[in-house]
Amino acid sequence: MSLRMSVAIVGAAETDSVAIQPDKSAIQLHAEAAFNALADAGLTKDDVDGVLCAGQSPVQVAEYLGITPTYVDGTSVGGCSYMLHVRHAAAAIKAGLCSVALITHGESGRSRVGMSGWGRAPQNVGSQFEEVFGVAGPPTRFTVPILRHMHEYGTTHEQLASVAVATRRWAEKNPRAMMRDPITVEDVLNSRMIAYPIHLFECCLVTDGGGALIVVSAERAKDFPKKPVYIMGTGESTEHSMISMMHDFTESRAFKVSGKLAFDEAKIAHKDIDHAMFYDAFAHTPMFALEALGFVGKGESGPFFEEMRTAPGGDFPLNTNGGGLSYTHTGMYGMFAIQESMRQLRGEAAAQLPNVRTSIAHGVGGMFHAAGTLILTNDDAP
Amino acid sequence: MPKRPIPQATPETAEYWDGARRGELRIQRCRSCGKAYFFPRPFCPNCSSKDVEWFTASGKGKLYSYVINHRAAYGFDDITPYVIAVVQLDEGPRMMTNIVGIEATPENLPIDLPVEVTWEKLTDEITIPLFKPQGVA
Ligand SMILES: [Zn+2]
Numbered sequence: 001m002s003l004r005m006s007v008a009i010v011g012a013a014e015t016d017s018v019a020i021q022p023d024k025s026a027i028q029l030h031a032e033a034a035f036n037a038l039a040d041a042g043l044t045k046d047d048v049d050g051v052l053c054a055g056q057s058p059v060q061v062a063e064y065l066g067i068t069p070t071y072v073d074g075t076s077v078g079g080c081s082y083m084l085h086v087r088h089a090a091a092a093i094k095a096g097l098c099s100v101a102l103i104t105h106g107e108s109g110r111s112r113v114g115m116s117g118w119g120r121a122p123q124n125v126g127s128q129f130e131e132v133f134g135v136a137g138p139p140t141r142f143t144v145p146i147l148r149h150m151h152e153y154g155t156t157h158e159q160l161a162s163v164a165v166a167t168r169r170w171a172e173k174n175p176r177a178m179m180r181d182p183i184t185v186e187d188v189l190n191s192r193m194i195a196y197p198i199h200l201f202e203c204c205l206v207t208d209g210g211g212a213l214i215v216v217s218a219e220r221a222k223d224f225p226k227k228p229v230y231i232m233g234t235g236e237s238t239e240h241s242m243i244s245m246m247h248d249f250t251e252s253r254a255f256k257v258s259g260k261l262a263f264d265e266a267k268i269a270h271k272d273i274d275h276a277m278f279y280d281a282f283a284h285t286p287m288f289a290l291e292a293l294g295f296v297g298k299g300e301s302g303p304f305f306e307e308m309r310t311a312p313g314g315d316f317p318l319n320t321n322g323g324g325l326s327y328t329h330t331g332m333y334g335m336f337a338i339q340e341s342m343r344q345l346r347g348e349a350a351a352q353l354p355n356v357r358t359s360i361a362h363g364v365g366g367m368f369h370a371a372g373t374l375i376l377t378n379d380d381a382p
Numbered sequence: 383m384p385k386r387p388i389p390q391a392t393p394e395t396a397e398y399w400d401g402a403r404r405g406e407l408r409i410q411r412c413r414s415c416g417k418a419y420f421f422p423r424p425f426c427p428n429c430s431s432k433d434v435e436w437f438t439a440s441g442k443g444k445l446y447s448y449v450i451n452h453r454a455a456y457g458f459d460d461i462t463p464y465v466i467a468v469v470q471l472d473e474g475p476r477m478m479t480n481i482v483g484i485e486a487t488p489e490n491l492p493i494d495l496p497v498e499v500t501w502e503k504l505t506d507e508i509t510i511p512l513f514k515p516q517g518v519a
Contacts, residue, residue, distance in 0.1 A: 128389040129421050130478045132510055133466055136455035140466050144478075148447035151493040195466070196450035196488060244468045244478035245421070249447050 003090040004265050008221035008228035009376070011041025011214030012342040015106070018209035018328035019178055025114030029106030029210035030061050037212035042225045043100065050098030050215075052089055054081035054105065054332055061104055071098035077238060078365025079279055079332040082213070083372025086338070087234035089215040099216065106210035109331035113208075130242050138281060142367040143198045145249035146284045150197070152250050153299030155287070157197060159306045161188035163283040164201045164325050166311035171322025173312065173351035178205055179326040202283035204324035204333065211335035213342075222380075229345045232358070232382060233266025233375035235259060243367040250299070252364070254371035255292030259362065262373035263294070268358065268382070270295055273375070275344045275359040276316065277337035280323040286310075289362050293373070312351065320344060320351050334363035338374065345378040358382070386457025388508055395422045397436050402509040405501050407439040409475060420475035441499035442516065443471040450486045469497055469513050483514030490515075 013036035015029050051058045051069045054076035062069050073088045089101035108115050135141050149155050171177035191200040221228035235258035278289035287301035310318035321327045321340040341359035343349040361374045391399040401408030411418045412426035413433040425432045448467035465481040484490045497513040
């Protein structure tokens, strides 16, 4: 079964702010994003019969919003969960399990209001075989593969830093972005060392916010206020729960599987992708995506970023909202990558590109633990 | 100073932790496909065979990749910055560890540096395998 062009996103919105909001709980952010997306689609919560979310349970979100769903999906595999939700919503709608799917993200990642606690049970395999060595969150786990990539392919510190510089150039154009001051490669390399080889400016932000999407069948898609965005291709996969178990530290198996699924389903060539969003938790994450998705050969991402091809004016506009590095990063950022793809395809982006017909939104979950990919278009017959 | 989190064994990992207390790096090997593997499971993650055995690894390997962490985890303040590494054992499997016995600088830690196991007792139950460059006392 192919999901190609069977559903469309007809509502998309973020919370009013995506900065630091200690006055709002995580589930409140889910709800604010949900109501904004429903308004965007001209719907009310009573039209919704599918509820999909991560972090919070869909039981909690449906209760909070006052929805009695016929389909729920609580897939929570980290920041790419929302790419998987769109894929699962497409399958559910195609199978007749629901007709209006609401996908919500809300996270008090910075202020930690209404969030479940940190920490793992001492019998968890991660506690037994990783935590005991002093890993201190994502900056010390997600980053462990980088030196191997540098060793095998000659990727340089300057090339890594270039990812942060290119992304900041997009953020300079986005009034909602948290970090907007121009930076240079030198600034990045002079920023505080977090976990060698990663400096502060190569790490994502930590913020509070949310986003939501409304998905319906392609047949109904033109009955809504805005031009629909159709789902051309989707993919998902997982690889490991501990970074030490990653099969090859120079490439993500989950990225490769997910990306290939999406391209095969979309029946589109790489050169026909107009805009890209690659989840940038750290500077190396979009490098791994560029290679795993097949936009460049293995080990070729460093020079690509160093040449500023992903920056404004480059031939590969990437992370045009300013990314997790400079726009916002609540914790599970994938929702914001999809939101920027939506804005570019609708012509509503702060740094709007001309003539965007197709966009790819590729997310990572955990520390290369999982992946989800969406290829989107505003063309009803691509 | 906050104490570092102490793990607990589960039934399928007990042999690993028992071995660690004795200073033996106990890992598993599949008798069907011949592959050694880590972390402990009562079956082979490669071919699903339950015909698996424990053996004592040589404790020698190579530095596969690492970071030098400058933001201490709970209980690590007095040794920060410290090396969070993944080593590839000569028998094939990889595992996370810390590299000790050498100052934590990139110059001291070339990728593929030969390393060998050394042990740190955390509690009466839990001893963990750390690695040091081969030949360092
Ligand atoms: Zn086997």
